[in-house]
Amino acid sequence: MTSTTSTTPQELTLSDLAPRALQSEIRAMTMECDRIGGVNLAQGVCDTEVPGPVMEGAITAMREGHNIYTRLDGIARLRKAIADKVRWFNGIEVDPDREILVTSGATGGLHAAAMALLNPGDEVILFEPFYGYHASTLRSIRVKPVIVPLTAPVSAEADWTLDMDALKAALTPRTRALILNTPSNPCGKIFTKAELEALAEVSAEHNLFVFSDEIYEHFVYGDYVHISPATLPGMRERTILISGFSKTFSVTGWRLGFLVADAKWLGAMNYFHDLTYVCAPAPLQHGAAQGLEQLGTEFYKQLAIDHEGKRAKMVAALEDAGMKPYIPAGAYYVLADASRLPGENAAIKARALLARTGVASVAGSAFFREGHGEDLLRFCFAKKDADLDDACARLRTLEL
Secondary structure (H helix, E strand, O other): OOOOOOOOOOOOOOOOOHHHOOOOHHHHHHHHHHHHOOEEOOOOOOOOOOOHHHHHHHHHHHHOOOOOOOOOOOOHHHHHHHHHHHHHHHOOOOOOOOOEEEEOHHHHHHHHHHHHHOOOOOEEEEEEOOOHHHHHHHHHOOOEEEEEEOEOOOOOOOOOEOOHHHHHHHOOOOEEEEEEEOOOOOOOOOOOHHHHHHHHHHHHHHOOEEEEEOOOOOOEOOOOOOOOHHHOOOOOOOEEEEEEOOOOOOOHHHOOEEEEOOHHHHHHHHHHHHHHHOOOOHHHHHHHHHHHHHOOHHHHHHHHHHHHHHHHHHHHHHHHOOOOEEOOOEOOEEEEEOOOOOOOOHHHHHHHHHHHHOEEOEEHHHHOOOOOOOOEEEEEOOOOHHHHHHHHHHHOOOOO
8 A cells, every 4th residue: 555645835935035125215216206207316326427438448348349258357457457546546555366356336346245254143233324235235145234323423514423332332252344334325424544443453353354335435525535444554354345436437337346355355255256247247347447547636536526516515405495414524425304304204204305396315214223314314416417406406495
C-alpha cells in the first residue's frame, strides 16, 4: 500500500522587506506636481544647464562607438581624472587603478560599499535630519539605521550642530559605521573641522567605518569650507568617500558617481557594483571625464556663487510667504517652518501648499524619525532662473 503525503503549497508573497520599500515622499510629490502642472521644488533634479564639455564629451563618445561595457571599475580616463580632482580639491593622493570605483550614481556607490563592509544585524549611525535613501539602503541589506539628532539652529543663520553626547549614547557593540552627508541633504549642514575631529576620535576608538557622502561638495556658501573626513589623521583607511557628477554637472539622470576607498576594500565593492549594475554608462563616463579635464577651478567657484544667489531668492520668497527658512550653509535645499499651513502633518501641509500655489515641496518628516519634522517643508533651489523666479512669485501669493 502506497502512502501519499499532502502538502500545502507555499503562498506567494512579497519579501519581508517589500512592504516597507514604499515610494518615497519626494517621488510622490513630484508625481502630484506633474499632474497639476506645478513648479517642482520637491525633487533635487538640478535642471540647470549641463556644461558644454560634459555634454559634448558624451555625444562624441557615443558617435565614436564607446557604447559597450567598460571595465567594472570604470574607464581609465575617468579614474585618472577623478584622482587628479581629488588631489587638487580634497588634498588626497589616490591610486586610480586600485582605489577608485566609478559607480551608477552616488547611491550605487553607497550600496556597493555597504554590501562589501556591513553584515545583517550591524548598526550604522545616521545624523538627523537625514537623507532617506541612506536609511533605506541600510534596511535593504538588513542593517539597522540608528538615528542621532543634530541640534537644531537657534536662529535662521545658524547651522545644525553635532551633539557628541547623543552620539556616544547611541553607540553599541553592534555599531559598525557612521554615515556622514556633508554638505547635507536636506538641511545644508557642513560638518566643521572640530566636529570631524571628534567623529574621527570616536571612529578610531570604536573601530568604525565612515561612509562620507560628499555629493554636494561644491555647493558651499559664505565662510564655510568643505572638509572630507578622509583628510584627517588616521581616517584614510576607514573612510569611504562617495561623490559624483549628478549635482555638479547637472546630470542627475545620467546616474554617474564614484567612490574612493583603501585598496583593501575596493575589490569587494567592485564585485557588488558589478553584480548589481555591471558598470556605469560607458559614453557618459567619457562626458564626465572631459568635464573634469577641461573645467577649471573657476567653474566650481562660479557654481557656488550662482547657487548662493538662488539661495537668496528662495530664502526671501519663503520669508515673504510667512514660512521661516533655516538658511543652509551648503547643498541646495532649504528647510522652512510650515507650522502655519493647514494640516496635521507635513505631508498634508505640503499638499496644501501645492494646491494653493502650485509649488511642490517635500514633507520634512521624510528626513526625520517618525513623529518629527512635521512642521517643516524642504524646498530645492537648484532650478533654472526662470523656473525659480516663477516658484518664488507663486509662494508670495500665499496668505497665512
